[in-house]
Amino acid sequence: MSALARWCFRHRWSVVLLWLVLLVSATSASSALGNRFANDFNLPDSDSARALKLLDKAFPNQNGETDTIVWHVREGSVRDAAPKERVERMLADLGKLPDVAAVASPFDEAGATQISADGRTAYAPVTFSKSGEKLTAEQMKEFVATARSAGQGTGLQVEAGGDAINLAEEEGGHTAELVGVVAAAVVLFLAFGSLFGMLLPLITAIFGVGTAISVIGLLSHVITMADLSSILATLVGLGVGIDYALFVVTRHRKGLLQGLDPEEAAVRAVNTSGRAVVFAGGTVCVALLGMFTMRLKFLNGVAIGSALTVVLTVAASITLLPALLGILRMRVLSRRQRRRLAADGPVAAGTGGAAARWSALVQKRPWPLAVLALLVMAAISLPTLSLRLGSSDQGNNPDTTTTRKAYDLLADGFGPGFNGPLTIVAETPAAADHAALSTLVLKLKEVPGVAEVVAVPAAPDATVGLVRVVPTTSPQAEETDALIDRLRSDVIPPVERGTTLRAHVGGQTALFKDFATVLEHRLPLFIGVIVALGFVLLLLAFRSVVVPLTAALMNLIAAAASFGLLVALFQWGWGGEAVAAGRAGPIESFLPMIMLSLLFGLSMDYQVFLVSRMHEEWVHSGDNARAVRVGLAETSRVINSAAVIMICVFSAFVLNGERQMAMFGIGLAGAVAMDAFVLRTVLVPALMHVLGRANWWLPAWLDRALPHVAVEPAEEPAAAAADRREPVGAGDRA
Known part of the structure; x- marks a missing residue:
């Protein structure tokens, strides 16, 4: 460690240049190629995963994002002439937007069920030609603005819900990171009383984190990386990066005050606190990579991204930081400390005060x-x-x-479980299985906790059948989890017995429930x-x-x-x-x-x-x-x-x-x-x-x-x- 610190101190400008080239190169490559973040909650051995796999096999072309437009009138009905005219015009405008493949109007013959029983709330599913990850935030903001324009200046409330719209709403820039860095800068200045002493940990952390975030974006092209990987890596990297540099800078300043020349102070700081930083960073990485024991792609990508960030911040703390210490030399101390050191000589080691x-x-x-x-x-x-x-x-x-307003409108108009329907995907290889599936539909209607059961029409020779089940409770309710367990253990098995019918409970609610169960x-x-x-x-x-x-x-x-x-x-x-x-x-x-x-x-x-x-x-x-x-x-x-x-x-x-x-x-x-x-x-x-x-x-x-x-x-x-x-x-x- 001493040799590394001494080399970095003496070749300070070369080290800074190398880090600058690394940061700029990684950032440029990431900007040019973009990222391919994807949330893979799939559990290969779960019932919901089998349902999803069967659904993808039976309907391979239905990969586009589907979001929802919801509208509500405070008085009258959505079928009244004035709101209906405004909504139909709005839906037509949505259909003309880029990447919008289809808009299912509730006013069409097949859309009667898209209007609530009291007639005051309705919705229209909008299918895009691309998956949600490929739709830009700008597209979604234009989509929402077009939809909500129908309600401006009227008693009509129009909202939009869906994953792509939710992602666009979460595009909040870098306010949190900036606020966190500014707050850290204030603490560092109060601790050091020196502008340069304050800047060193910040610069070191920014180089390490900035490089890591760009590399994570590049890695998303070759491995599965969740969309929160980069945000989480930023959170972790800024925290540990500033802290690690703080430990080294504190030891360096202590050496200067004890009379060491800047080079020896930097070498000793890296060989003592820097060594502890390496060990501490290693323990963080070991803990993060422990997520591989869960055997889940979603967590593997998060672990790799966060561990990579820690590694780069540690590397910056023991290479870039001593180089910066070499550039600043005595200016790491405040002016008062430098004057006192010149007048009174080195300060004896020891700690007092509070x-x-x-x-x-x-x-x-x-x-x-x-x-x-x-x-x-x-x-x-x-x-x-x-x-x-x-x-x-x-x-x-x-x-x-x-998105929250759309969710609440749908829950109020169609029931709490409408936002999290279950999809029963059934294999029906034999003709007798179709009759068994019909029997299952009848039994599902009698199950407590089920609000609605709809069998999706299928061709007579179809080998896959779909049944939509709407619970009476919300997707997050414990009762909904209990309903999923009841369907799998008590309702479906008796119907399957003696047939080749195999039914699986899927849908996003079931998928998340299975994911939580496995993790627990x-x-x-x-x-x-x-x-x-x-x-x-x-x-x-x-x-x-x-x-x-x-x-x-x-x-x-x-x-x-x-x-x-x-x-x-x-x-x-x-x-x-x-x-x-x-x-x-x-x-x-x-x-x-x-x-x-x-x-x-x-x-x-x-x-x-x-x-x-x-x-x-x-x-x-x-x-x-x-x-x-x-x-x-x-x-x-x-x-x-x-x-x-x-x-x-x-x-x-x-x-x-x-x-x-x-x-x-x-x-x-x-x-x-x-x-x-x-x-x-x-x-x-x-x-x-x-x-x-x-x-x-x-x-x-x-x-x-x-x-x-x-x-x-x-x-x-x-x-x-x-x-x-x-x-x-x-x-x-x-």
Whole structure:
């Protein structure tokens, strides 16, 4: 690491140029080729996946996007002359738009069922010639504007719903990222008191994240990447990228204040904090790649994109950052610090002030503080017991969006289950199977929880039959999940018996339900894998059994508290529109895996930075109380600053106005806050004081078997000796 840092420092302009070329090349290629993001929720062994496969085989040409125009009159009927004339003109205009293949009017002979029983609400399915991913946001905005023009200045309300329109509504630019970066800049300036010191972590993170986002777009052409991959990678990359650079810059500034020349300060910073950054980044990547144990394409792409972003931000922190330190040299310090250094000479190592006083208090009262911290975390974690996985839909969108309004109009006019119909796809290879399918239709009408059953007309020799089932409850309701299970286990099997009929329950609602069920069943294995990997990494780093066990327990507590916060805000609806929670609904089924990966990785970061300094002091002194006290005093300020930065970046993603990203932002921000300010600052050091020398216990046979890995090696002997001689509380002016 020393050699790498020295080379980058001395060849600073070449390193900056190489990073600039990499960023520009990746961005240009990504802009030229675009992206092919796709959400693949397919589960090959699920009933809904078999239904989808059979449907695609029977109707291979029906791959275009289908969205819906909904209109409602407050008085009278949609069949009245005035609203009917305006709507028919509007539907004709929609049919002339690019890529619109068909518009099914409710006023045609076959469209009678598209008008509600009270005659005040109607809808028209609009089929496009392209899939939703290939339709641009500009097209959808023109589509919505054309549709809503029919209601301007009248009592007619016109709204539009559908996946393509929903994606266009979510095109919110980069407001969240900008707000997060600005907030991080303020925190950095307050911490450093230097403009250049503030800019270094931001520039480093932007280079790493910018390159990663472009590469992710390119990767989407060769592997399945979910559309949230780039947004999530930005969220993670900005948080860890700024933090990693912060740790290195803080160590570099400390070296300058102790009298080192800029090159030696940069080399030492990279060889100490930079080494810890590499290890911390590795733990984040290991946790993220643990999602491969779920064996789902959707999560694999997210894992690859996020891990790639972490790798590039780490690379920028240990190559680009020392080059920038070489360019700025002493200007990383504030003018006041440079004047004081010139007048008074180097500052002695040591830490004082609030950090030292707090560390001493934790040492003095470990039991009361540990109990208080546990009670706080338990209270926040309690709602996790009510966690229900599912999938949000347009009914969870903010009530100002046209998709949410369309959803509500359809639910009010045609019933709550209309927005999530089930599609029963049946194989009917023999003539007798058609009669069996008719019997199934009759039985479906008698099932509690079924509002409507419609058999789609088919040719006499057709080998695939379709039945549309509308539940009485909304797509997200637990009753709807129970209905799907009842159809599969109690209703369909008796009809299939003695025939070659094979019926499968599909549709988007069933697909999301199956996805959530599979993820829920595989979640324990996933948690076990990432906990075990984290344990092994920390075992190697600190040569202790207790430290990794404590870290694993803290990670689980932080995760439980984070999900407790999400359940309260999003599932119970306590947050409402204030945090883009929208209407209360289940927690996204894929969120626990992604969140746990990130939380375990980020929590490990703080554990590494905290315990590495404690371990260093333990190796030097053999005094556990001193090691814990010094480690907490010297790292708590930078850990808290890093946490505040992450909280700012993550919380800013609420501004996207998208429920999924708001969940990630709030969940991660809450977890980081509780992890840094409660667990690492209170509970971990308190427990380490209680455990004493047992913290560093390692069986002799295991000690001989483990390879020696230095996460953050000690300073050079003279400096290290000075650190040990200087009592905590001498004052840290860095």
